[in-house]
Amino acid sequence: MPKISAVKPTTKLNVQRVKTHKRSTLLWSQRSLTWWLRGVSLLIIFVLWEWYGRTTNPILFTYPTAIAQSAIEMIADHTLLIALTQSMSVFAIGLVLGTVLGVVLGLVTGRVKVMAALLDIPITALYVTPIVALVPILVLWFGFGMLAKIVIVMLFAIFPVLINTMRGVREIDPRLVEVARSFCSTEYRQWIDLVLPSALPFIMTGIRLAIGRALIAVVVAEFYTAVSGLGYLIVANAHSFQTARVFVPVVVLMVIGVISTLVLEIIEAYILPWRHRHN
Amino acid sequence: MTSYSTPDAHQHKLYRELDMSPSASKILFDSVEISLGKRLVVKDISFRLKEHELLCIVGPSGCGKTTLLRAVAGLTSVRRGRILLDGIAITRPTPQIAMVFQHFGLFPWKTVRANIEYGLSVQGRRFGNEEIVTHLLEVMGLEDYGHCYPYELSGGMQQRVGIARALAIQPEVILLDEPFSAVDAITREMLQGELISLWENQQRRKTTAILVTHDIDEAILLGDRILVLCGSPGQVRLELDVKIPRPRTPQAIRDYPAYSQLRRQIWEALHA
Numbered sequence: 269m270p271k272i273s274a275v276k277p278t279t280k281l282n283v284q285r286v287k288t289h290k291r292s293t294l295l296w297s298q299r300s301l302t303w304w305l306r307g308v309s310l311l312i313i314f315v316l317w318e319w320y321g322r323t324t325n326p327i328l329f330t331y332p333t334a335i336a337q338s339a340i341e342m343i344a345d346h347t348l349l350i351a352l353t354q355s356m357s358v359f360a361i362g363l364v365l366g367t368v369l370g371v372v373l374g375l376v377t378g379r380v381k382v383m384a385a386l387l388d389i390p391i392t393a394l395y396v397t398p399i400v401a402l403v404p405i406l407v408l409w410f411g412f413g414m415l416a417k418i419v420i421v422m423l424f425a426i427f428p429v430l431i432n433t434m435r436g437v438r439e440i441d442p443r444l445v446e447v448a449r450s451f452c453s454t455e456y457r458q459w460i461d462l463v464l465p466s467a468l469p470f471i472m473t474g475i476r477l478a479i480g481r482a483l484i485a486v487v488v489a490e491f492y493t494a495v496s497g498l499g500y501l502i503v504a505n506a507h508s509f510q511t512a513r514v515f516v517p518v519v520v521l522m523v524i525g526v527i528s529t530l531v532l533e534i535i536e537a538y539i540l541p542w543r544h545r546h547n
Numbered sequence: 548m549t550s551y552s553t554p555d556a557h558q559h560k561l562y563r564e565l566d567m568s569p570s571a572s573k574i575l576f577d578s579v580e581i582s583l584g585k586r587l588v589v590k591d592i593s594f595r596l597k598e599h600e601l602l603c604i605v606g607p608s609g610c611g612k613t614t615l616l617r618a619v620a621g622l623t624s625v626r627r628g629r630i631l632l633d634g635i636a637i638t639r640p641t642p643q644i645a646m647v648f649q650h651f652g653l654f655p656w657k658t659v660r661a662n663i664e665y666g667l668s669v670q671g672r673r674f675g676n677e678e679i680v681t682h683l684l685e686v687m688g689l690e691d692y693g694h695c696y697p698y699e700l701s702g703g704m705q706q707r708v709g710i711a712r713a714l715a716i717q718p719e720v721i722l723l724d725e726p727f728s729a730v731d732a733i734t735r736e737m738l739q740g741e742l743i744s745l746w747e748n749q750q751r752r753k754t755t756a757i758l759v760t761h762d763i764d765e766a767i768l769l770g771d772r773i774l775v776l777c778g779s780p781g782q783v784r785l786e787l788d789v790k791i792p793r794p795r796t797p798q799a800i801r802d803y804p805a806y807s808q809l810r811r812q813i814w815e816a817l818h819a
Contacts, residue, residue, distance in 0.1 A: 443650055444654065449640055450640050451669050451716070452641065452642050453669045457669050
């Protein structure tokens with residue numbers, strides 16, 4: 269192997285490192301300010317809600333401390349935990365199935381031209397159809413049980429993942445394809461080195477959108493099939509005018525959404541390390 | 548224009564009649580004609596490259612020099628004529644040839660180390676890869692950046708990775724497509740200096756190289772031979788030997804009388 273006596277550009281790069289360091293401390297102070305502002309806005313919302321909620325009829329509206337109290341009661345008599353388990357299993361199974369199917373179909377339709385030609389129109393047609401409209405038919409096919417609920421959640425979750433994966437695969441940098449070809453890469457290796465890594469950020473975006481839709485789907489499914497889970501708690505308590513108790517599952521759903529998105533962000537930072545530059 | 552092209556084209560024919568055996572040359576272009584879609588990009592390209600020769604192809608943009616290089620890499624097919632590597636026609640990419648790209652072509656999701664190792668792993672070489680990569684990191688002055696991602700490096704550093712990736716597979720032929728045109732002038736000069744010393748200090752002394760550039764000085768500095776490509780479709784306007792002795796440096800080369808003479812010749816060929 270050749271040896272050269274080239275000047276190593278270490279000094280130049282040290283300068284760059286220092287710059288990055290300074291910028292990151294600056295970013296940190298900006299970030300702490302951002303968090304402070306977020307806290308303030310939440311506090312204002314809670315105070316206003318509490319004040320307004322206490323002045324209105326408890327059947328029509330409620331306030332944070334009342335919700336908290338109901339939540340404690342519902343945790344104590346296990347109703348919340350039972351409902352949560354039911355909803356979460358539907359949510360998790362449906363979301364995972366939808367994601368897996370969406371990724372597989374997206375990769376195939378994105379990369380194989382024949383499959384794209386075959387599936388483009390059906391996929392777009394199903395995507396623009398409001399899936400809620402299909403629920404009665406799904407009930408007809410899959411009954412009122414767990415299976416129907418999972419299918420509904422899956423159908424809600426699959427499209428954002430599928431369409432984003434397809435786009436990710438189609439937006440592979442053609443120059444990198446050329447690099448792969450020039451180094452005699454096989455098709456299989458191109459999937460590993462190029463297709464998957466290019467599509468991954470898009471897939472993650474798809475999953476993030478799918479989480480939101482899957483949460484909607486859980487509630488829709490629990491309303492329109494055999495009433496169960498958090499959806500049941502909402503319906504049952506609304507019918508008996510226990511408004512504070514209606515809000516508990518709603519808040520729980522919100523918290524689930526926030527936590528899943530945060531978890532996804534952590535996973536994203538871990539599996540997409542080359543995308544850190546933007547944060 | 549004619550004063551250059553006519554005798555030269557004639558000379559080409561003579562060369563080919565004198566030595567028809569393709570095996571005498573590492574790479575042989577035999578009346579190559581390439582078109583992209585309906586557009587004829589280059590025509591009537593005939594020349595030979597000996598082993599361990601560094602050829603620079605100079606020409607204005609749009610004269611087809613990059614297309615010609617891509618054809619050597621097996622990325623573009625030749626419409627008429629042949630390009631032979633060791634007497635065998637190139638029809639698809641082969642592991643004997645490695646390419647360095649103008650746009651660096653690094654995988655953003657691979658670390659510097661993984662990028663350099665890419666060619667080795669994709670070609671199924673399993674043993675000694677780590678040593679090769681470590682050695683190349685050292686040679687290119689990238690020891691501390693093995694675990695960085697490309698976006699963390701400057702343009703010059705990224706192209707060092709690109710060159711290291713090509714060298715890693717120990718190719719017989721290395722193709723460089725305007726490798727320094729995407730970096731600033733100072734970095735370019737540094738990289739040119741590094742490339743010369745890489746070339747001049749090879750231990751195996753077997754690599755053959757083609758470098759495409761639009762920079763006359765770069766061509767004289769690096770090349771053993773220079774091919775001036777002009778026109779549309781691009782044709783060989785002039786073929787020159789660079790008789791400036793090695794080792795060369797960007798500073799010292801300007802003192803040779805041959806330097807300004809070559810420079811003028813190329814300039815006139817380009818502007819004829």
